[in-house]
Amino acid sequence: MLTSIVGINWGDEGKGRMVDLLSSDYDVVCRYQGGNNAGHTVINERGKFILNLLPSGILRENVACVMGPGMVVDIRHLAGEMRRLREAGVKISPENLKISDRAVVTMPYNVAQDCLEEERLADKKFGSTKRGIAPVYADKYLKKAFRIGELKEWDRLKKRVPDIVDWKNLTLQGAYGAEGTSVEEILHYFEQFGLPLSDYITDTGLYLSEAHRQGKKILFEAQLGALRDIDFGIYPYTSSSNTIAAYAPIGAGVPNLKLDRTIGIMKAYSTCVGEGPFTAEYFGEKAHTLREAGGEYGAATGRPRRVGPFDAVASRYGIRMQGADEIALTKLDVLSGFKELEICTAYRLDGKKLTEFPFPDLLDSCEPVFETVQGWNRDISACRKKGDLPKEALAYIARLEEECACKIRYVSVGAERDAFVEM
Known part of the structure; x- marks a missing residue:
């Protein structure tokens, strides 16, 4: 069984929460694209965890986790993330974490370039997370990037560094007038944060192919949502990778395999971090009320999320782009305090x-063209069965299902692992 969990909208839909929930039924969880520019928040009996690079399945003891070749990995950030999880009692070892030798390393100069470009753009900025994502993907396609597997070929890696440093300084110093990087700085970065990962580095395509041959169940975890896809999103206000489910086998290193099931994640209302068009956006007091009710602040950056009512137009498109077979609707409990709800x-x-x-x-x-429906004036966070939900909440779910023409199978009514209703 090969299943992909993907975002339907602009990201921040609650994918990490659903991966954590459903991963109990899987043997392997694999992240297949993106870097540390978004966060998956998971709350369980151990506490609250924000995962930027590690797959959300890392919180399950019997699940193996894979970071695929489609990812870009800030090895300094990864070292800190692994340390924080270990301090919280989470087991991380080469047995339960596999890092693709073909994944690309996000370099300090990528982060610097990202920041410099946002500063140059000023009020025309893209709303980058300033984590170096666009520059490192650009380096990848310019064939000037370093790959994780090179950390195990130290002598060859050292020979490549001077040429890359000279090339990157043409941009940092020549284009931006900024301080350049150096061979010593780059080698130190690799030695401090890269070499300790050596035992985790492997051919993840081979590992996943063998796992599939043995009949193991594999769950693919996406970052961001369909509207942030580099090809099908709200370009240029997108990520720099393919966030859609069809890319999962490629970004995981197993383009020979085909998905059996795609679960799309969408919120019961709309949120968006960063710049770009957001047609159904709320402003003023309406936005403030919804943002505070949902605690809508970016997991990776802490930035306030832009908010609005459920956008059926964008969601229909996202469902089509993702090829979603069914939907998990998150944060329905946030809407409990509203007497009336709008749907775009x-x-x-x-x-x-x-x-x-x-x-x-x-x-x-x-x-936006809005339709107003009745809300429900009661707490639903304790609901665990469909029959526990108020009739107004059931009517709202049914209306979204009708607009999106896709079955809503799971409904989240709280952040905790067991706070959901299967419809």
Whole structure:
């Protein structure tokens, strides 16, 4: 069984929470793209964990975790993340964590370049997390990146560093007038944070292929959502990788395998971190009330998330791009204090009603078309069965299901591991 858990919207939908929940039924969990530019928040009996690079399955003792070749890995950040989890009693060893030898290393100069470019753009900035993601993916496709597997070929790696340093300084010093990097700095970075990972580095494609041959169940974990995909998202306000489910086998290192099931994650309302078009966005007091009710602040950056009502237009598109077979709806409990709820059922562009997501360049000219439905005035966080939910909550779920034309199978009513209802 090969299953992918993916975001339907702009990211921050609650994928980590669902991966943690469902990983109990799987043998392997694999992250297949992105870096430490987003966070998956998981709350269980051990406490609250924010995972930026490690797969959310790392919190399950009997699950093996894989960081695939489609990822970009800030090895300094990874060292800190592993240390914090170990301090909390989480077991991490080469037996339960495999890092692809083909994954790319996010370098300190990538982070510096990311920050310099955002500063240069000023009020035209993309809203980068300043974690070096776009520059390192650019280096990858320019064939100027370092790969994790090179850490096990130290003599060859040392010979590559001077040429890369000379090349990168052309940008840092020549284009930005900033301080450059040095061979000594890069080698120290690899020695301090890279070499300790040697025992974790392996051919994850071979590992996953063998796991599949043995009949093991594999869960693929995505970062961000469909609207942040480099090809199908709200370009250029996207991530620099493919966040869609179809990329999961490729980014995991097993393009020979096919997915059996895709679970799309979407919130009961809309949130968006960073810049770019967000048609159904709330402003002022409405935004503040919803943001505070949901605790909507970025897990990786702490930035306040932009918020709005459920956007059925964007969600239909995200479901189609992800090929979702079913949906997990998160944070329904956040809406418990609202007497009325709005749903964005369409956009209006130049006087015409749109029910399909348009070309991203047109989104700034679109206006939301809202439908108002009745809310429920009671706490639902203790609900564990469908029959426990108020009729208004069931009606809201049914309306979203109707708008999105996809079965909602799981409904989250709290952040804790067991706070969900299977429909």
